[in-house]
Each structure stands twice: as C-alpha cells, then as structure tokens.
Amino acid sequence: xxxxHSKYKNTGILFELLVRQITSDTLSGNDSAAVDIxxxxxxxxxxxxxxxxxxxxSKSSVLTxxxxxxxxxxxxxxxxxxxxxxxxxxxxxLINEIKExxxxxxFFSAKIKNYKEIAALYxxxxxxxxxxxxxxxxxxxxxxxxxxxxxxxxxxxxxxxQLLEEYSGYDKDIRTLTYKILLEKFNDKYNSxxxxxxxxxxxxxxxxDSTPGLRKFYNTKIQELKETxxxxxxxxxxxxxxxxxxxxxxFLIELGKNDKVDNSNLVDLLQxxxxxxxxxxxxxx
Numbered sequence: 386x387x388x389x390h391s392k393y394k395n396t397g398i399l400f401e402l403l404v405r406q407i408t409s410d411t412l413s414g415n416d417s418a419a420v421d422i423x424x425x426x427x428x429x430x431x432x433x434x435x436x437x438x439x440x441x442x443s444k445s446s447v448l449t450x451x452x453x454x455x456x457x458x459x460x461x462x463x464x465x466x467x468x469x470x471x472x473x474x475x476x477x478x479l480i481n482e483i484k485e486x487x488x489x490x491x492f493f494s495a496k497i498k499n500y501k502e503i504a505a506l507y508x509x510x511x512x513x514x515x516x517x518x519x520x521x522x523x524x525x526x527x528x529x530x531x532x533x534x535x536x537x538x539x540x541x542x543x544x545x546x547q548l549l550e551e552y553s554g555y556d557k558d559i560r561t562l563t564y565k566i567l568l569e570k571f572n573d574k575y576n577s578x579x580x581x582x583x584x585x586x587x588x589x590x591x592x593x594d595s596t597p598g599l600r601k602f603y604n605t606k607i608q609e610l611k612e613t614x615x616x617x618x619x620x621x622x623x624x625x626x627x628x629x630x631x632x633x634x635x636f637l638i639e640l641g642k643n644d645k646v647d648n649s650n651l652v653d654l655l656q657x658x659x660x661x662x663x664x665x666x667x668x669x670x
Contacts, residue, residue, distance in 0.1 A: 397439030453535035
C-alpha cells in the first residue's frame with residue numbers, strides 16, 4: 386500500500402500556507418483572517434504539537450548521517466503519541482475555516498520552500514501511524530529525501546540497501562502482528578482453529594517476504610478447497626444446502642501472477658476451512 390500525499394492533510398504545509406497568506410494580506414493592506422485561524426488551530430493544540438515536528442526538521446542545522454537518521458526516527462516515534470482522531474478533526478475544521486475566508490485553489494497554489502522535504506515527512510509520519518503493510522520503496526525514498534536534506538549531501542547506494550533491509554524487517558513485523566490480531570478476532574468468533582487453518586496462518590506469517598511463494602500456496606489451497614467442498618457436498622442430504630455449497634465452491638478463484646496476497650485472502654481461507662469443518666461436523670465426521 387502506498388501513502389498518498391495530500392496538501393489538505395499535511396500540517397507543515399497548512400502552517401506555511403497560512404503564514405504566506407498573512408504576509409500577502411498584510412502587503413495588500415488588508416486585515417488577515419489567517420492570523421486568527423493560525424492562532425486558533427496552532428496555539429496549544431494537537432495540530433500545533435504536530436507542526437513542531439515539521440519545524441524541527443525544516444530548521445535543523447546540518448547533521449551527520451548517523452545523527453540525521455536518529456533525528457528522523459525520534460521524530461517518527463514522537464508522532465505516535467498524538468491523538469490521531471483529534472488531529473483529523475482539527476484538520477477538517479481548519480480546511481473548512483480556510484474555505485470560508487479564501488479561495489482554496491488560490492490558497493493552495495502558493496509555492497512552499499522545502500515542499501519535497503515536508504511532503505516526505507508527512508508520508509513517513511502517516512506510514513508510522515498506519516495499520517497495514519506500506520510500500521517499502523516509498524518509505525525508503527522519503528527517508529532518503531530527509532537524510533539528504535539534513536546532511537546536505539547525497540546518500541550512497543550502501544545506505545539505500547541498509548534502509549531497504551531495515552524497512553523489510555518492519556514490514557515483516559507489522560504483517561506478523563496483523564495476522565496475530567486477525568487470529569485473535571477469528572478465535573473470538575469461532576471456537577478454535579483446525580489443523581488446516583493453523584497451516585494457513587503459519588504459512589502467511591513465515592512466507593511474508595515471498596509474495597510468489599505465498600501466492601502459489603494460496604492457489605494450491607484454493608484448488609484443494611474446491612475439491613474438498615465438492616466432495617463433502619455429496620454427503621449432504623439436504624439438496625438445497627448441497628446446491629449452495631457447490632455454488633460457494635465456484636467463488637473460489639486463484640490469484641493471477643501479478644496479484645498480491647493480502648489479509649483478505651488470509652481471512653477467506655480461514656473462513657472456507659471453517660465451512661469445511663462445519664460440513665464435516667454436520668455429516669457426523
């Protein structure tokens with residue numbers, strides 16, 4: 386999954402645009418509504434606290450590569466302590482208030498210094514606070530953008546390889562945690578996992594770095610489930626139920642060579658194996 390950058394949600398950009406608007410209004414000899422808006426949303430607010438992260442990056446002195454990397458990691462760790470729902474609400478209200486006083490297209494068309502770096506930090510913050518697997522290359526590209534800005538120098542290939550390894554580890558940890566959460570939710574709904582379900586879960590966790598391998602495993606299980614459901618349906622005495630099970634089997638479709646395996650595929654397999662278990666119980670097996 387890729388993080389989509391949005392000017393409307395980027396706290397650093399919103400602050401800079403308001404400051405530019407105040408300057409523009411003042412130079413035109415007009416009272417600036419942006420002054421009150423800035424004070425309302427960035428003084429002693431969650432938005433104001435988040436803006437400090439952007440400010441600390443943009444105003445940083447030149448750092449060594451090691452210090453720059455630690456600086457970025459510390460900034461991202463700090464972002465996890467904010468109330469995301471409050472931030473979302475404050476940004477929504479801020480945009481509405483800007484819209485009431487200014488033309489949004491004109492307001493957001495102003496050029497921002499260090500736009501690329503501010504956008505990079507936004508992407509990393511969102512990635513650090515998102516439940517899900519984020520595109521590693523996107524995270525690496527944005528971290529390199531910040532590293533080059535903070536060190537005022539280009540990052541060599543060895544550092545890029547190191548970052549790739551680092552984020553690949555994060556990816557695996559996040560995905561493993563996601564599957565554990567899914568497992569807990571699944572066990573809350575159903576009594577316990579069958580051996581087939583345990584095998585599925587184990588494969589999804591340990592094949593996290595192998596998309597082709599995981600896709601092959603998924604397709605193999607889909608084919609097995611089709612055969613199992615069709616076979617088990619023959620033992621069902623109720624004809625209407627037998628027809629329904631046969632129809633369900635038709636929905637089992639293998640993934641194409643370019644398709645990625647995600648959490649929904651895991652849930653599908655677990656639920657289909659749950660259906661098999663229920664059929665066997667009803668058939669007295």
